[in-house]
Amino acid sequence: MDFALTDEHRMVQNLVREFAQNEVATVIKDFDRAQEMAPFILPRMAELGILGICFPVKNGGQGMDYISLGLACEELEAVDSTLRVVMSVHVGLNSMGLLQWGTEDQIQRFLLPQARGEKIACFGLTEPGAGSDVAAMASTAKKNGDEYILNGEKMWISLATKADNALVVARTNPDVSDPHDGLSAFIVELDRPGVTCGDIHGKLGVRAGSTGFISFQDVRVPEVNRLGEEGEGFIIAMSCLDNGRYTVAAGATGLIRASLNASIKYAQEREAFGREIGKFQLVQQKIARMVQSYEAARLLYLRAGWMKNQGLRNTRETSLAKWYATDASFDAASEAIQVHGAYGYSDEYDVERYLRNAKGAIIYEGTSEIHQLIQAGYALNYRDDRPLRCELPAYDVEVWQI
Ligand SMILES: Cc1cc2nc3c(=O)[nH]c(=O)nc-3n(C[C@H](O)[C@H](O)[C@H](O)COP(=O)(O)OP(=O)(O)OC[C@H]3O[C@@H](n4cnc5c(N)ncnc54)[C@H](O)[C@@H]3O)c2cc1C
Numbered sequence: 001m002d003f004a005l006t007d008e009h010r011m012v013q014n015l016v017r018e019f020a021q022n023e024v025a026t027v028i029k030d031f032d033r034a035q036e037m038a039p040f041i042l043p044r045m046a047e048l049g050i051l052g053i054c055f056p057v058k059n060g061g062q063g064m065d066y067i068s069l070g071l072a073c074e075e076l077e078a079v080d081s082t083l084r085v086v087m088s089v090h091v092g093l094n095s096m097g098l099l100q101w102g103t104e105d106q107i108q109r110f111l112l113p114q115a116r117g118e119k120i121a122c123f124g125l126t127e128p129g130a131g132s133d134v135a136a137m138a139s140t141a142k143k144n145g146d147e148y149i150l151n152g153e154k155m156w157i158s159l160a161t162k163a164d165n166a167l168v169v170a171r172t173n174p175d176v177s178d179p180h181d182g183l184s185a186f187i188v189e190l191d192r193p194g195v196t197c198g199d200i201h202g203k204l205g206v207r208a209g210s211t212g213f214i215s216f217q218d219v220r221v222p223e224v225n226r227l228g229e230e231g232e233g234f235i236i237a238m239s240c241l242d243n244g245r246y247t248v249a250a251g252a253t254g255l256i257r258a259s260l261n262a263s264i265k266y267a268q269e270r271e272a273f274g275r276e277i278g279k280f281q282l283v284q285q286k287i288a289r290m291v292q293s294y295e296a297a298r299l300l301y302l303r304a305g306w307m308k309n310q311g312l313r314n315t316r317e318t319s320l321a322k323w324y325a326t327d328a329s330f331d332a333a334s335e336a337i338q339v340h341g342a343y344g345y346s347d348e349y350d351v352e353r354y355l356r357n358a359k360g361a362i363i364y365e366g367t368s369e370i371h372q373l374i375q376a377g378y379a380l381n382y383r384d385d386r387p388l389r390c391e392l393p394a395y396d397v398e399v400w401q402i
Contacts, residue, residue: 003302005071012053012068013075019048020079028080031208032353035201037082038208042162045083046117050076051090055099056400059107060115063401066308070250070301077251078258081357082209084251088365089158090114092244093123094167098187100243100392101228101236110165110187122163123244124154124188124214125237131156132370134234135179139170141186141221148172148186148226150194150219156364160197160212165189167240168216169233176231183233187225194219205356232389239388242315245322245365246304252325252361253297255354259329259336260290262351266340277339286335293328300324311394313385316378323371330358 005013023044031038045051054069055061069091076083098111113119130136139152150170157166166188173182190197199212228236264287267278277283300321307314333354337344344351362368377383 005067008064009068009071012064013071015048016050016072016075017078019044019050020076020083024083025079028082028208029347029350029353032080033207033347035203035207037162037210041083042086042117042120045086049117050087051117051120052095052115054091054395055095055111055115057402059099060112061400063397065305065395065397065400066246067302067305070246070305073247073250074254074257074298074301076254078254080208080353081251081255081360082206084247084254085158085206085209088244088247088251089123090121090163092247093240094121094165096243096392097123097167097185097227097236097240100239101185101232101390103224105224106187106227114165119164120159120162121165121167122157122159122214123240124157124166124168126154126156128153128155132367134169134237135183137169137171137183139168139216140174141170141172141184143172143223144220146223148221148223150186150188150216150221152216154214154216156200157197157212157214158206158364159210160214161199162210163190166214167227168214169237172230172233180234181231183237184230185227185233185236186221187227188216188219188221189225190214192219192221203360205353205358205360207356228390235388238315239392241365242318243308243392245318246301246308246314248361248365249297249301249304249318249321249325252322252329252358253294253301255329255358255361256290256294256297256325256332259332259351259354260287260294262349262354263287263290263336263339266343266349270341283339286339290332290335293324293332297321297325297328308392309395311391313387313391315385316374319366319371319374322365323368323375326358326361327368330355330362333358 049062052061057063073084095114114121141148141150172184176182194217197214270277304318336351
């Protein structure tokens with residue numbers, strides 16, 4: 001077992017860390033307060049190649065592996081969750097889905113400009129009446145010649161008002177006995193007539209990001225924009241979640257690290273009862289637990305990234321990494337506030353933002369309850385992974401970097 005990062009991995013870490021720490025950390029509090037996404041974020045991430053980090057060069061990407069994607073997410077969320085959310089939806093949920101399931105034409109038309117960051121992508125699964133229970137969705141796509149007519153509303157969609165393209169799942173067949181089998185996936189350009197979108201305000205966290213709704217009213221989507229076969233929508237959505245959840249796991253690991261570092265710094269500055277508070281064992285216990293959860297979360301996501309590199313199915317391992325890291329990041333942020341006392345309770349320090357942001361990741365991309373059901377299902381042999389018609393390609397440096 002080789003736990004060492006390569007020179008390329010370290011280069012990615014440094015590049016992303018410098019961007020996040022030097023360009024974003026200094027302004028993030030203002031944008032979080034204003035509940036707006038900083039306008040420079042997406043263009044700058046595109047310019048640095050972060051938006052196409054793990055795609056083959058020939059597809060517009062940077063030719064790095066899936067571990068690089070995880071390392072980038074860890075660095076981004078160590079500054080703010082909204083940066084990592086961009087990676088989760090643009091890269092994990094949408095573009096990696098295109099790499100896995102797309103035709104050559106779809107890869108050229110959609111993945112290539114997305115990997116270059118010329119087009120921004122989002123993922124539309126959740127609806128006002130259907131979240132965890134995906135198959136309860138009400139959106140429909142009715143076949144009409146060589147087009148589909150799309151109707152419905154997607155809710156809680158990250159980057160809804162920033163994206164050019166959305167991967168949308170809708171019902172194409174209402175007559176199947178199992179409603180999961182009646183769904184199909186589509187790549188929808190959001191400038192098509194009949195598409196409207198807007199932002200949701202008043203969120204607890206990810207306030208410096210964009211979360212919104214997208215409505216489709218008689219939107220005509222050409223058949224060539226259907227991703228995969230008719231009826232594969234649920235399977236495709238779940239495979240996209242295997243990739244999105246990986247980025248969430250890696251990002252939450254970064255949030256634990258940020259909580260730990262903030263706590264160490266404060267514990268060595270603040271004095272009570274004549275000594276720095278880091279000398280108190282109960283404060284040390286909180287810091288030790290953050291160390292423990294950071295190291296465990298990191299190993300879990302690196303294992304999932306390694307499995308992706310090898311082309312191994314990783315639904316189980318990625319779910320565990322996501323569940324563990326997101327719960328642990330919430331606990332770490334909460335304890336970091338405790339270490340900061342009253343100061344942690346105000347936005348003078350970053351830790352209150354960490355807590356608000358951490359809560360979201362326990363809800364999206366599978367709530368922690370859903371991940372517990374997944375893990376128990378595997379352990380009890382109630383659940384098994386059948387081979388997919390299209391698997392995420394294994395990382396192959398010879399192919400990726402030419
Ligand atoms: C900030 C943010 C960004 C998001 N971005 C996106 C996005 O880009 N694209 C997208 O498609 N969606 C997105 N979502 C939506 C997210 O994926 C859903 O909120 C999530 O899947 C949960 O669905 P729900 O909110 O409808 O909750 P529900 O499914 O209604 O669940 C409510 C509660 O019931 C519990 N529950 C439900 N079923 C079970 C069960 N079988 N057993 C035990 N408990 C259960 C849940 O765990 C939860 O605690 C985002 C959400 C947030 C908050």
